[in-house]
Amino acid sequence: MPIDHPSFGRLDDDRVIMFDTTLRDGEQSPGFSMNLAEKIRLAHALADLGADVIEAGFPIASPGDFESVDAIARAVRRPVICGLARSAPGDILRAAEAVRHAERPRIHTFISTSPLHMKYKLRMEPDAVLEAVTASVTLARRHTADVEWSAEDGSRTEPDFLARCVEAAINAGATTINIPDTVGYALPEDLTRIFTDLRARVPGADTVVFSAHNHNDLGLAVANTVAALRAGARQVECTINGIGERAGNAALEEITMALRTRQDAVPLRTGIASERILRTSRLLSTITGFDVQPNKAIVGRNAFAHESGIHQDGMLKNAQTYEIMTPESVGWTKTNLVMGKHSGRAAFRDKLATLGYADIGDNLLNDAFRRFKDIADRKKIVYDEDIVALVDDEVDRDHTRIRFISLDVHAGSRGPACAELTLEVDGVQSTQSEVGDGPVDATFRAIRAIFPHEASLVLFSVGAVTEGTDAQAKTTVRLTEGGKMVDGQGADTDTIVASARAYVHALNKLLVKRLRTEPGALLASA
Ligand code: KIV
Numbered sequence: 001m002p003i004d005h006p007s008f009g010r011l012d013d014d015r016v017i018m019f020d021t022t023l024r025d026g027e028q029s030p031g032f033s034m035n036l037a038e039k040i041r042l043a044h045a046l047a048d049l050g051a052d053v054i055e056a057g058f059p060i061a062s063p064g065d066f067e068s069v070d071a072i073a074r075a076v077r078r079p080v081i082c083g084l085a086r087s088a089p090g091d092i093l094r095a096a097e098a099v100r101h102a103e104r105p106r107i108h109t110f111i112s113t114s115p116l117h118m119k120y121k122l123r124m125e126p127d128a129v130l131e132a133v134t135a136s137v138t139l140a141r142r143h144t145a146d147v148e149w150s151a152e153d154g155s156r157t158e159p160d161f162l163a164r165c166v167e168a169a170i171n172a173g174a175t176t177i178n179i180p181d182t183v184g185y186a187l188p189e190d191l192t193r194i195f196t197d198l199r200a201r202v203p204g205a206d207t208v209v210f211s212a213h214n215h216n217d218l219g220l221a222v223a224n225t226v227a228a229l230r231a232g233a234r235q236v237e238c239t240i241n242g243i244g245e246r247a248g249n250a251a252l253e254e255i256t257m258a259l260r261t262r263q264d265a266v267p268l269r270t271g272i273a274s275e276r277i278l279r280t281s282r283l284l285s286t287i288t289g290f291d292v293q294p295n296k297a298i299v300g301r302n303a304f305a306h307e308s309g310i311h312q313d314g315m316l317k318n319a320q321t322y323e324i325m326t327p328e329s330v331g332w333t334k335t336n337l338v339m340g341k342h343s344g345r346a347a348f349r350d351k352l353a354t355l356g357y358a359d360i361g362d363n364l365l366n367d368a369f370r371r372f373k374d375i376a377d378r379k380k381i382v383y384d385e386d387i388v389a390l391v392d393d394e395v396d397r398d399h400t401r402i403r404f405i406s407l408d409v410h411a412g413s414r415g416p417a418c419a420e421l422t423l424e425v426d427g428v429q430s431t432q433s434e435v436g437d438g439p440v441d442a443t444f445r446a447i448r449a450i451f452p453h454e455a456s457l458v459l460f461s462v463g464a465v466t467e468g469t470d471a472q473a474k475t476t477v478r479l480t481e482g483g484k485m486v487d488g489q490g491a492d493t494d495t496i497v498a499s500a501r502a503y504v505h506a507l508n509k510l511l512v513k514r515l516r517t518e519p520g521a522l523l524a525s526a
């Protein structure tokens with residue numbers, strides 16, 4: 001039976017609501033934190049992808065979290081914007097305040113319901129938890145018509161108690177009921193049983209949307225999500241690239257394509273524009289500095305590569321022999337060769353638009369175009385990936401205090417490496433030469449000499465943007481300072497230059513973070 005939903009209106013039986021929690025469950029996992037500008041950028045990309053609900057953060061968690069939920073609620077119009085809250089009134093009021101300016105706001109409130117969590121984590125009796133369910137949903141409903149209630153550790157909750165909690169939440173006005181497999185423990189048949197049982201026995205179950213939220217500790221998150229859908233859930237909570245706590249959450253791209261590819265078995269539809277999947281995945285990788293593994297379903301570099309002779313032969317005869325979906329359907333393009341060094345600015349701007357950078361400003365366009373020309377001079381073939389890497393390298397540098405200018409390095413097997421680096425700090429150029437244990441060490445020492453700071457380098461990684469020895473290197477540098485952690489990225493055909501750019505990018509991000517928490521600190525640091 002169709003459901004009348006406060007945010008979506010009439011919801012047909014076969015429509016699956018895609019609830020993206022990349023910015024909340026994904027962002028809270030170590031190493032995946034994003035700054036405000038990055039979160040807004042990703043939220044726009046999720047809206048373009050067709051996510052129905054964006055869980056933008058956990059507003060009570062920190063002023064930064066509040067600020068980003070508020071900013072996304074104001075800036076991103078089509079999807080429902082959701083803020084997470086525990087059952088405490090303070091949490092709910094903060095979430096209500098953060099989503100207030102959304103076109104379609106949602107408060108998502110949760111409490112643990114499993115015996116283990118109630119006893120050891122909450123130290124609450126089941127009856128008190130039940131009261132908290134009613135009180136929290138009632139309070140949330142005073143602020144938004146669209147309220148989601150979640151039973152944390154729901155998959156390990158005693159079935160009768162779970163049914164009582166769900167009934168209390170529905171009676172208090174919840175419009176979505178989410179049953180998370182918080183610790184990634186469940187098997188697909190557990191999800192089938194849980195959703196079938198709740199829908200059959202809880203009064204009012206036919207008036208709400210049931211939702212699945214699965215973690216991937218046993219590698220079953222997507223399988224469990226599909227099982228929940230087949231048992232009547234119509235909202236799935238997921239993240240781009242499957243990022244999230246511990247082993248992650250169910251991956252949006254995998255659920256989307258499982259439904260599209262297996263319409264024969266699961267005749268349900270989503271509003272996801274699947275051709276945008278790859279670019280959204282790549283945007284997230286660029287922002288966080290973490291590439292997906294090559295064999296990652298849908299978005300991994302090898303997901304559509306056919307290496308063995310038998311497979312290649314089959315592919316040439318009929319692609320369906322070894323391909324269950326087309327690479328184009330998720331955004332892979334066959335010809336990603338781009339203009340050469342003679343291409344002009346207009347062609348470059350057009351290319352950027354097709355790559356999802358339609359609205360970049362003139363300054364950024366000029367900087368990116370200059371670097372494109374430079375790369376086109378040095379590299380035989382410039383691919384889409386190269387352009388994406390260099391534009392991402394330039395984006396979000398508006399608040400940049402430190403700029404990379406040039407680097408000369410002497411390295412090799414016969415003696416210490418030496419780096420001569422020029423940076424511009426607050427508009428003033430300085431040059432420093434340093435020796436070090438290898439060219440990267442020498443370069444990073446030169447950065448510290450020009451801009452002294454206490455931050456520690458905790459991660460340095462290098463990958464190739466495309467194939468071949470003239471490929472651009474893509475580097476990530478992670479710095480920590482006083483509990484703050486930032487990742488910087490850099491790309492260049494020269495690995496050491498890419499490393500310097502990544503370090504400078506991370507430093508600039510750290511300075512912005514410092515400014516937010518201790519206004520005035522920036523001036524004192526250099
Ligand atoms: O995994 C979980 O239980 C959660 C809830 C807060 C929904 O993320």
Ligand code: ZN
Nearest residue numbers: 025180182213
């Ligand atoms: Zn979760």
